[in-house]
Amino acid sequence: MNSKQLQYFLATVENGSITAAARAIDVAQPAISLQLANLEHELKLKLFERDFRGVHLTDAGKKFEYHANIILTQINQAKADLVGNEHECSGKVVVGLSQSICNVLSVDLLTELEHRFANIEIDFRIGPSNVINNCFAENELDIILGYELDEQLENAADTLALIRENLYLYISQKPQNPAYYELTLYGSMPFVDLQHYETFAPNKEDALYKLLNKQAKQAGIKLKTKSAFGQLMTTLHYVMQGVGLIVAPSSSAFHLEKQNLVRAIDIVDPPIQRDVYLSMAEDKKHNAAVKVVYELIRELTANVHDNKDWRGELLDQKYAHPSRNNIEALVAS
Template sequence: MNSKQLQYFLATAEQGSIAAAAKHLDVAQPAISLQLTNLEHELKIKLLERDFRGVKLTDAGNRFEQHARIIMEKIQAAKTDLIGEQAECKGKVVVGLNQSSCNVLSVALLNELEHRFTDIELSFKIGPFDMIENWLAEDQIDIAVCHKPITKNGISDALPLIREDINLYISPHPQNPSYSELAMHSSIPFVELQYYDIFLPDKQDTLTIMLTKQANKSGITLKSKAAFGQLMTTLHYVTQGLGLVICPSSAVFHLESCKQLRVINIIQPSLQRDVFLQLAHKKQHEPAAMAVFELLREITALSHDNKNWRGTLLDRKYAIPSVNNIETLVTG
């Protein structure tokens, strides 16, 4: 049973004939006849008596008409409610991200807005964490994707989003002879990173701080090369086989998919860092900002499921169940 069958049934009952219903709905008469036949077949009961004068509801048809009207009214109420919500979701929303999270989130977010919230105007401010922290504190952005909770007046309501894996990336065809053997490895112990020149962000970046802390703990010194400032330029250099870079998969998933880069997992220990999602306090009751906030949660879960953003998904609201869990969900 579907809404089209109910619509055709009610129109036929109101108009008194299939021909009149077809004219009223601007639908071909055979299409209505087929849907009504399918409806009766599914219910295993006759709803309409047909003769040369038109159609007449059977006793069962009269009872079913009441249910059909209630169902269609519920469907219309749901549509009206959803359309009303979307109508409220309008205005400008500014999202602050770093370059890697922008790479994995921005295109998907824009695409979803085009389909679901056409009246929301979205813009991005891209920068390192310290800038994102200042932007949120100064109300320059409405939503922050950041690497630690941002506090304002001693309060933080940041949502833990994902604990992203940090890996080493290399071109499948390195031009530097010292990288040739490394290109064949699937993993590398952290202490062995000391033997390679690796592109890292500036010293204030959370990734560089984390790596430096681990290097000190391991008793080694990393030989870092200054990145080009723009992640895209650095990655282009690495894809040419001229360097190595440490970053999360969110920064390079598009290059992995077309085999311009390959991942080497860092082990002993493996490296991860938390990513948080935070909505500005003044925007917590604004429908547009809240809609974008929820879309970012949804897109993160989908990106994680697609292996574009690898790590541990911390926000499980939109997590996609694994095949092993489907039976449990169905049986309760």
């Protein structure tokens, strides 16, 4: 479910027919019909009765109209929280983040800025967590997405826990190494079993390396690791070719999963997760452009989490999407 579907639904209700709604909001009629059909399919509810005079709400549709109005109002209010507008908000914003977070957020962030805040320029500084943290400490960054809530983040402006991301063992759909063949049968594996497989690992100062080795120490095992290639996509290329494994969040490989090039194996007993924090520099908390980018990151994180591209627990609920199950419960109430 998305805001476009809700908009088309309410426009159809207001205008009494899909044809009239298409004219009112200047959208092609087939596009509205398709979105409404998708909405009814997702909800598994019939929202409209259709006849030669137009459309009429079913009982479920009448209940859903009430909640759709509330949801759209909340979405619009959330967007209104973004400071300024495209005509009066401008400037350059420097954002520090890891390669995996950049992979899942950068395109959407650049697209939204182009459409909504064209006068804001964004500069991504991408690197290992320890390097990004040092850049933030040296006041070289306006915003940081980091993994360790250390003293500098705690003292930064508006620090919040954004998402608790899940970590997975990624394997090629067609492994070439015989040692990986048995992994093709696994949907999940206990953390201690990682000790039997060599995996690519970041440098020893990186937050992910520290997390995995801390967990290994607690479990009484030693992990077999080999150095990654610096660039995430180079390392993932080796994984895709079936000659390597990597422990990583879904943000790093969601696009490869969709192309059926790699597969994620759940790590359990215990599951491995880490919190991602969003912070802005203290001296930038009154900068309108920085605040806009900060809020857009929160909004887009909720979007990619809802799309299952960045999997885990969404900790920042400001822009969280109502789930289909929640909507079904509301309509049934």
